[in-house]
Amino acid sequence: MKKMCIYVEGQTEQLFIEKLIQEITNKKNIAMTVKSLKGGGKNSTTEKQLIVIKDKPIDENTKYYILIVNCNTDNRVQSEINENCLSMQNSGYEKVLGIRDLYPKDLKDLPKILKYVTAKHPDLKITAKSIIAVFEIETWFLAEYRFLEKIDNKLTLPYIIKNLGFDLENDCLDQDIKYHHSAEVLNKIYQSVGRSYDKTYAKSEKIVENLDYEILYLVLKNKLKALQEFIDELDNFFS
Structure with missing residues (x-):
């Protein structure tokens, strides 16, 4: 059985990655545990806890085990990877990944951040790194803009371009500064129809359930560098 752990910064990322993995694998031969990290931070007065919030247990048919840990903040994703990757390697994990976003830092800060995304230890032999979603995970959702019509049938691409100036099909969503706060861009689109x-x-769950994962997997990974990096890691694991 192959084992992988994915640390995420929040609930939206957690829900998206759960669904993405289920779609990629067609929910076959997968066991998955989702945990929420509480306490134990630098300024916390409570002891660190990992609380199980979902669990599909291992059985005789399990080929792949996925542990998703919601860190509930972006600044703990890398520290958790650095702290736990060696013990996870010793427990049979083949990959320890993190998903976090760039916001609120600027695009110019990305090269500096990327210098520190890979865990380093002389005995570490597995992949242990963070993947930086530029700008926010909502950038990945906006790239698959077709889901917006399922939220409200007025939210067609021509409507969004004409009324809001966001060309979600042709803009470089992970390079254009107007998408820096992608969650707010999504909110502006929603607000244009009274939502x-x-x-x-x-x-978050409604978006995750309405995304077209075939388009994300086959097409949009070629437009979004971080999404492609993440999907490549998943393909490598499930191959």
């Missing part, structure tokens, strides 16, 4: 977007469970 609102935030990172609450219900609203």
